[in-house]
Amino acid sequence: xxxxxxxxxxxxxxxxxxxxxxxxxxxxxxxxxxxxxxxxxxxxxxxxxxxxxxxxxxxxxxxxxxxxxxxxxxxxxxxxxxxxxxxxxxxxxxxxxxxxxxxxxxxxxxxxxxxxxxxxxxxxxxxxxxxxxxxxxxxxxxxxxxxxxxxxxxxxxxxxxxxxxxxxxxxxxxxxxxxxxxxxxxxxxxxxxxxxxxxxxxxxxxxxxxxxxxxxxxxxxxxxxxxxxxxxxxxxxxxxxxxxxxxxxxxxxxxxxxxxxxxxxxxxxxxxxxxxxxxxxxxxxxxxxxxxxxxxxxxxxxxxxxxxxxxxxxxxxxxxxxxxxxxxxxxxxxxxxxxxxxxxxxxxxxxxxxxxxxxxxxxxxxxxxxxxxxxxxxxxxxxxxxxxxxxxxxxxxxxxxxxxxxxxxxxxxxxxxxxxxxxxxxxxxxxxxxxxxxxxxxxxxxxxx
Ligand code: SF4
Numbered sequence: 001x002x003x004x005x006x007x008x009x010x011x012x013x014x015x016x017x018x019x020x021x022x023x024x025x026x027x028x029x030x031x032x033x034x035x036x037x038x039x040x041x042x043x044x045x046x047x048x049x050x051x052x053x054x055x056x057x058x059x060x061x062x063x064x065x066x067x068x069x070x071x072x073x074x075x076x077x078x079x080x081x082x083x084x085x086x087x088x089x090x091x092x093x094x095x096x097x098x099x100x101x102x103x104x105x106x107x108x109x110x111x112x113x114x115x116x117x118x119x120x121x122x123x124x125x126x127x128x129x130x131x132x133x134x135x136x137x138x139x140x141x142x143x144x145x146x147x148x149x150x151x152x153x154x155x156x157x158x159x160x161x162x163x164x165x166x167x168x169x170x171x172x173x174x175x176x177x178x179x180x181x182x183x184x185x186x187x188x189x190x191x192x193x194x195x196x197x198x199x200x201x202x203x204x205x206x207x208x209x210x211x212x213x214x215x216x217x218x219x220x221x222x223x224x225x226x227x228x229x230x231x232x233x234x235x236x237x238x239x240x241x242x243x244x245x246x247x248x249x250x251x252x253x254x255x256x257x258x259x260x261x262x263x264x265x266x267x268x269x270x271x272x273x274x275x276x277x278x279x280x281x282x283x284x285x286x287x288x289x290x291x292x293x294x295x296x297x298x299x300x301x302x303x304x305x306x307x308x309x310x311x312x313x314x315x316x317x318x319x320x321x322x323x324x325x326x327x328x329x330x331x332x333x334x335x336x337x338x339x340x341x342x343x344x345x346x347x348x349x350x351x352x353x354x355x356x357x358x359x360x361x362x363x364x365x366x367x368x369x370x371x372x373x374x375x376x377x378x379x380x381x382x383x384x385x386x387x388x389x390x391x392x393x394x395x396x397x398x399x400x401x402x403x404x405x406x407x408x409x410x411x412x413x414x415x416x417x418x419x420x421x422x423x424x425x426x427x428x429x430x431x432x433x434x435x436x437x438x439x440x441x442x443x444x445x446x447x448x449x
Contacts, residue, residue, distance in 0.1 A: 008091075011083050015076060016040075022395070023098060025375070030084075034076040041065040042080050044091070054078075057085045059092055111153035111218065112144055114206075116197055117183055119156070120190065123202055134205035137197075141209050154210050155248075156203070158221035159187055160228075164250050165289030166275070167356055168316040170349035171222050172289065191228045198229040204236045211243040216270070218246045225253035234262055241267035248273040252293060254300035264307035271310040276301075276339065278324040279331035287320055301337070313339040317384065319358045322366040329370040332377045343383035345400060345409060345428045357431055360388035360439025367393060383409070383425040387418070387441045400425040418442035 012018055012032065019031040019039065026049050030042045044062045045051065053061035054077075062081045084091060122140040123133060130136040145151065161184060165172035174180040190196040197203040210217045219237070224247070227233055237245060247263060251274035254260040263269060274297070277287040281294035304311050315321060315328070332339055346353045367374055368390045381389055383400025400409060409426040418424070420443050427440070 008083070008087060011087070012080060016080060024395075025392075028095060028098075030080070032080070040077060040080075042077060042084070044084060046095075055081055055085060057088050060085070060088055109151050109153075110148075111155045112148045112151045113155045113157060114141075114144060115157045116159045116221070117187065119197060119202065119206075133200045133202050137202040137205040138209045141206055145213075151215070153216040153218055153246075154206075155218040155220050156197075156206065158197075158219070158224040158227050159183065160221060160223055160226040162222035162226070162250060163252070163290055164223075164293060166277075166316075167287050167289065167320065168318055168344055168346070168350075170347040173351070174349055196229065198227065198233045198236070203233065204239075207236055207240050207243060211240045214242075216244040216246065218248055218273075220248040220273075223249050223253075225249060225251070225259070234266070237266050237268070243268050245269050246271050246273055250274065250288070250293070250297075251300050252296040254303055255296040257303050260300065260303035260307055260309070264304070264309045269309065271312050272304060273312045273314070274300075275315065276313050276328070277315055277318075277321050279328040280324045283320070283324045287318065311337075313337060314342055315339050316342050316344050317358050317363060318344045318356045319362070320356070322358055322362050325366040326370040326373075329373040329377045333373040338377055338379045340379045341381045341384065343381075343385070343400060343425065343428070345383055346430070352430075354430060354434030357428065357434055358388075359435055360385055360427070362439070363388040364390060364439065385427055385440070386420045386424045387443060388439060394420075397423070399423070412437040412440050414440040414442045416442075417444065419444060 008018075015035050017033040017037075019033060021028060021030045023029075027043045027045045030044070032040055032042075034040050042062065042064050044060050047053075047056050047059060047061040049061070051061065052063065054063045055061070062084060064077045064081070119137070119140060123136045126136045126139050127133065130139055141154070145154075161175065162171060175184065187196070191199075197206075207217060219233075221227075224230070224233070237243075245266060245268040247269065251272055254263065254272070263272065275288075276284065276297060278284040278294075284294035284297070285291050301311060301313075313332075315325075329339075344356065344358060346356075363384070364387075367378075370377075371390065371392065374393060378393065378396060381393065381397045384397055386394055386397055389397055410429050410432060411421070411424075411426045412432055414437050415421050415424070415426065
């Protein structure tokens, strides 16, 4: 039981059933069911904040949510406000000690992730019994969906070589190894013989089956825009206006207005998903390992904005990304763009990346230095340990989505006493070895970090 429960729950429970109390920026919002079991909301805040109120006490102001006022049962809202008012001193103390607890959002269902080469091999395997590439592709998809269980999103990952070498990506490491070079040779051969997914008709069959099941399709990969049959790929997507479509990748090709127009015209396009590591061109280019990438990406984003295409930006929180994070968020705010910050949870193939892990104390300082811009600009913080986020931003933390290839996350000794442990993703495996419990601060009941 927290301090708020101890102070108020008992008095209020005479007439109402408290559901929750949370902070929303400068306001505290109390939600409760009244004696007619109608859900009601009362807000309270420090009265120095100028805002229309229902009642002002010595230090606080109170109001009810106008949209619910019409449903207020008799005088229950004035009564609740009266109780809060009489408990003002305790309430002020509780507000000062309040620690934001992230809401445990339901983790969305993991996507079904299908790599181009894996699909090619599986389709060839079932081809003798299915007698057509299209039928074989549908069988492979059905089997994969059955194994994956419930999913909303099928991701087709084209392995066309990417021009970038992002510091958080395993692909540049794999492609230089013998097995990676073999895969590239095999794909090149398939493309030349037009036996690849797109030319063979397999991709179209997959898109048709995904549309028929009303699933989302994400076309992704190292860089799908570099596919030798990209024109044919786009024509296929045009033929399925009913499929909910996202296009994910470096997106540099949209620096061509012609190419940007081409995707903007896709009837089912929901969003383009891409990564911006820094507003500083040199820093961004260094993190993605490609000179000139920042300039091309910004041109691409401007083209897409001009064409009113929805863009979802993300930034991977490596240690280097923290250096320019405040400037990046200011830049985004000026442009009215938003971003999702993702914890850097390294893929196993990356090897030792301890120097790239962001220490939680540095992460927290970088976000703190970005307030107020961070509040408007950061859409969510995915997989970021809660204590690495300033209190005011903790409501935007979401749990990390786990995948087979990613190293697991883990918890330190500090976490045993932490009250947000169940709403926290922990730190990447390897963090404790590289940095110990640096920056990990248990959040305790009634206290702050
Ligand atoms: S102390 Fe551990 S459980 Fe608590 S917020 Fe930090 S990492 Fe998460």
